[in-house]
Amino acid sequence: MQKIVTLKLHWQILIALVLAIVFGIFLPEKVIYVSWMGDLFLRALKMIIIPLIISSMITGVANIGNAESLGRIGMKTITFYLFTSLIAIITGLVLVNFLKPGVGINIGFTQQIDSASFQNQSLGNILMRIIPDNIFDAMAKGDMLAIIFFSLLFGYFVTTLDDKHSRPLKRFFDALFAIMMKITLFVIKFTPLGIFGIVAGVIAKQAGDSASLLTILQKMSIYMLAVLLGIFFHTFVTLSVILKLGKINPFRHLKNMTTVMLTAFSTSSSNATLPITMDAVENIDGVSNKISSFTLPLGATINMNGTALYECVAVIFIAQAYGIDLSFQQQFIIVITSLLAAIGSAGIPMAGLVMMSVILNAVGLPLEGIGLILAVDRILDMFRTAVNVYGDTCGAVIIAKSEGEQLNV
Numbered sequence: 001m002q003k004i005v006t007l008k009l010h011w012q013i014l015i016a017l018v019l020a021i022v023f024g025i026f027l028p029e030k031v032i033y034v035s036w037m038g039d040l041f042l043r044a045l046k047m048i049i050i051p052l053i054i055s056s057m058i059t060g061v062a063n064i065g066n067a068e069s070l071g072r073i074g075m076k077t078i079t080f081y082l083f084t085s086l087i088a089i090i091t092g093l094v095l096v097n098f099l100k101p102g103v104g105i106n107i108g109f110t111q112q113i114d115s116a117s118f119q120n121q122s123l124g125n126i127l128m129r130i131i132p133d134n135i136f137d138a139m140a141k142g143d144m145l146a147i148i149f150f151s152l153l154f155g156y157f158v159t160t161l162d163d164k165h166s167r168p169l170k171r172f173f174d175a176l177f178a179i180m181m182k183i184t185l186f187v188i189k190f191t192p193l194g195i196f197g198i199v200a201g202v203i204a205k206q207a208g209d210s211a212s213l214l215t216i217l218q219k220m221s222i223y224m225l226a227v228l229l230g231i232f233f234h235t236f237v238t239l240s241v242i243l244k245l246g247k248i249n250p251f252r253h254l255k256n257m258t259t260v261m262l263t264a265f266s267t268s269s270s271n272a273t274l275p276i277t278m279d280a281v282e283n284i285d286g287v288s289n290k291i292s293s294f295t296l297p298l299g300a301t302i303n304m305n306g307t308a309l310y311e312c313v314a315v316i317f318i319a320q321a322y323g324i325d326l327s328f329q330q331q332f333i334i335v336i337t338s339l340l341a342a343i344g345s346a347g348i349p350m351a352g353l354v355m356m357s358v359i360l361n362a363v364g365l366p367l368e369g370i371g372l373i374l375a376v377d378r379i380l381d382m383f384r385t386a387v388n389v390y391g392d393t394c395g396a397v398i399i400a401k402s403e404g405e406q407l408n409v
C-alpha cells in the first residue's frame with residue numbers, strides 16, 4: 001500500500017491511462033459511472049487558469065523590471081516559437097509529399113460539417129480580439145490572447161509607478177500567484193483519477209462503433225502515420241537538437257516533463273494543462289517564475305508545433321484525395337497559413353480542426369474536405385497537444401538558460 005501511495009505521479013497517470021483504455025473497451029456502457037471524475041478534473045483545471053495566468057503574468061512582467069529586458073525576452077520567445085513551428089511545418093510538408101497518403105483515395109462523399117463552428121474564424125477577427133473591448137467579458141469567456149495582452153500591459157505599467165503605488169500591487173499579485181500555485185498543486189494530486197475518467201469516456205465513445213472505426217483507421221493509416229511520424233521526429237529529434245544547442249540536456253528535460261505530456265495527451269488541451277506545465281517547469285526544471293510566467297501562457301496560446309505540422313499534412317492530404325496537384329506557390333501559402341492557423345488555434349480540444357477552414361479557404365480547397373479527416377481527429381489531437389505543450393516547455397528552458405539562469409536540466 002505504502003508503495004502505491006508513493007508511486008511517482010507520472011506512473012500513477014500511466015496506470016490510470018492503461019486502466020481507462022481497458023475500462024473503455026470492455027465496459028463502455030458503464031462509463032457514466034467514471035466519466036464524472038474526468039469532468040470534475042477538467043472543471044477544476046479550467047477554474048484555475050484565468051486567475052493563474054493573470055497573477056503569474058503580472059508578477060512575472062513586473063519582475064522583469066524594465067522595457068528593455070521585457071522587449072528582449074519577448075523577442076526571444078516569439079522568435080523561438082515561430083522558428084520551431086515553421087520547422088515542424090516543413091517536417092510535415094516533406095513527410096506528406098513523400099508518403100502521399102491521400103493519393104488514390106476516392107472521395108465521392110460529402111459529409112455534413114457543423115458550419116456554425118467554422119464561422120468567425122478569419123485571422124483579422126482573431127487579431128482584433130487581442131485587444132478586448134471589455135476585459136471582464138474577456139475573462140468570463142476565457143479569451144486567452146486578450147487576457148494575456150491586458151496582463152502584459154498591467155504588469156509593465158506597474159513597473160513605471162512610484163514605489164508607494166507599485167509595492168502594494170506587486171505584493172498583492174505575488175500573494176495571489178502563490179495561492180493559485182497552492183490550489184494548482186492540490187488539483188494536480190487528482191490527475192490520475194481525472195485522466196482515468198476522461199480517457200475511459202473517449203475510448204468508450206470510439207469503441208461503441210469499433211467495427212467502422214477499424215475500417216476508418218485502416219483507410220486513414222498512412223495519413224495518421226504521416227502526422228505521427230512528423231510529431232515524433234519533431235519531439236525527439238528536432239527539439240532535442242535545439243535543446244542541446246541551447247545547452248540543455250534533452251533527456252533530462254523530456255523526463256521532467258512526463259507528467260505534463262501525459263496530461264496534455266489525455267486532456268487534448270494546452271490550456272487545461274497549463275497549471276501543470278507551470279508547476280513542472282518551475283519546480284522540476286528550476287526555471288524562474290519571471291520567465292515561465294511569460295513564456296508558458298503565451299506558448300499555450302500561440303505556440304503549437306504539433307498543430308502547425310498537422311494542419312499542413314492534413315490540408316495537403318485533402319488536396320491529394322481530391323486529386324488536386326498543388327503548385328509550389330500553393331504549398332508555400334499552405335506553409336504560411338498553417339503557421340497562422342496554429343497561432344490562432346485556441347488551446348482546447350479539436351481547435352486545430354476548426355482553424356483548418358482558414359487554410360482551405362486560402363488555397364481554394366473545398367471546406368467539406370474536413371469531413372475526410374474528422375473521424376481520426378480526436379486521436380491525433382492527443383498527440384499534437386502533447387508536442388504543443390512540450391514545445392512551450394522547451395521555449396521556457398532555453399530562454400531561461402539564455403538569460404543566465406541556473407537550471408536542473
Ligand code: ASP
Nearest residue numbers: 269270347348350351352
Ligand atoms: N488541442 C490542441 C491544443 O490544445 C489544439 C488543436 O486542436 O490542435 O493544443
